[in-house]
Amino acid sequence: MKVMASTLIEGSHLEVDINFESIYAGIFSDRANFLEQSHQFTLDHETDFEENYNLREGIIEIIEKYEREYGLSINDFLKLEKGLKFIN
Numbered sequence: 168m169k170v171m172a173s174t175l176i177e178g179s180h181l182e183v184d185i186n187f188e189s190i191y192a193g194i195f196s197d198r199a200n201f202l203e204q205s206h207q208f209t210l211d212h213e214t215d216f217e218e219n220y221n222l223r224e225g226i227i228e229i230i231e232k233y234e235r236e237y238g239l240s241i242n243d244f245l246k247l248e249k250g251l252k253f254i255n
Contacts, residue, residue: 183241183244183245185241185244185245185248186248187244189248189251190244190247190248190251193250193251193254193255194226194230194247194250194251195230195233198230201250201253201254202227204253204254205219205223205226205250205253205254206223208252208253208254209223209253219253222246222249222250223250223253225246226246226247226250229243229246229247
């Protein structure tokens with residue numbers, strides 16, 4: 168299931184395609200497994216280590232933010248969607 172998020176920003180119409188179902192299933196439903204797989208993915212892909220490490224750390228911050236605030240921004244969801252590469 169893909170959900171389209173739309174918002175009006177400074178007179179421009181912005182549409183973002185975010186797969187919320189995949190984000191929940193891949194990251195939030197089993198966080199421990201996601202964190203282990205993302206850690207292993209980061210170690211296995213040495214050429215992109217810094218990029219993957221920074222993405223993983225950013226996702227951990229987003230997970231903690233969600234636990235604190237019970238809400239996420241569109242940018243948070245876009246970063247989480249990028250993190251699905253760790254498990255796919």
